[in-house]
Amino acid sequence: MRHEFEVRDEIALDATPEQVWEAISTGPGIDSWFMGRNEVEPREGGTATHTMMGYTQTSTVTAWEPSKRFAYQSAENPDGTFMAFDYLIEGRAGASTVLRLVHSGFLGDDWEAQYDALKKGDPQYMRKLAAYLKYFPGRHSTFNTLLPGPQVPDQERVWEAFKGVLGLTGTIAAGDRVRLTVPGLPEAEGVVASTDYPSIPSVCTDDALYMFMHGYRDTVVVEQHSFIPGVDAEATDNAWKSWLATAFA
Incomplete structure (x- = not known):
């Protein structure tokens, strides 16, 4: 049985909307703070792939508005589970940005443990993104x-x-x-x-x-x-x- 979930978070970043966009919507940018290896086809309807520990998950880009909004949704599994990420970028004065995340979809039978991990992990990855933009701006992980x-x-x-x-x-x-x-x-x-x-x-x-x-x-x-x-x-x-x-x- 699948279970619907949603995690919301937002963070203020000392970076421009363009810097945030590059970090969340390109393969090298995502690789520099998120999990695994990532590739993104830069258009709405494009393909995004996430590879980790020998497994590759394929997603479809559902929103592509440079420096404003980036969203994608994974392919649905046989049991109906999937995940969707929706990032909204809002520029602020002083070359700063507020980034909002909605992480949603459906989890499977182990949904309680998975949901608990997502509630803890999503905000921490947003903070990890902030650390990347603060300490390694303009650089990509090797x-x-x-x-x-x-x-x-x-x-x-x-x-x-x-x-x-x-x-x-x-x-x-x-x-x-x-x-x-x-x-x-x-x-x-x-x-x-x-x-x-x-x-x-x-x-x-x-x-x-x-x-x-x-x-x-x-x-x-x-x-x-x-x-x-x-x-x-x-x-x-x-x-x-x-x-x-x-x-x-």
Whole structure:
């Protein structure tokens, strides 16, 4: 049985409508803050694809108004489920923008857990978009990874692990300086871009944007977007997989 859902969110961004448009409606822009690999055919009725962990989802662009509105809807699954994203861009004074999102559609039998994850995740991806536009304007990621780890019901344990890899103690707040230390990867200094205790902190270094999630069905997830060439993808993935395994052994 399918279940209708809707998640709404909005955020003020220190970016022009044109910068926001490029970030949400082009493949390289979306890759720089969202999940997986994305391609967008730039027209209403065009095709948008989203590829992650070996699976590709195909959508149709349902609204294409440059610097104003971008919307797309996934193909309907055999059980009638689908997702639709509708972004509305509103320019403000001082080269700033308000971005509004309506995420809707129909979820399947596991709809309660999925809906809970979407209610938490959608606002955090909007904040991650804000971090991308603030810390990496005009740049595109050269390497993306999303690595799911174990399911860990203990929120405090997850939060302590997040703080540990960031070299933090006590309460985490936006603006806190961090030292990211992952065995197998170079240490990197950065800043907390946003935080949502006890679920998700986002962090920016000079070269990368990270998000640490405690999301769907208590799964721990690490995301990384790198903005420099020559990243060793295999070594990076293996280092994060090792951290996920040891941090929650």
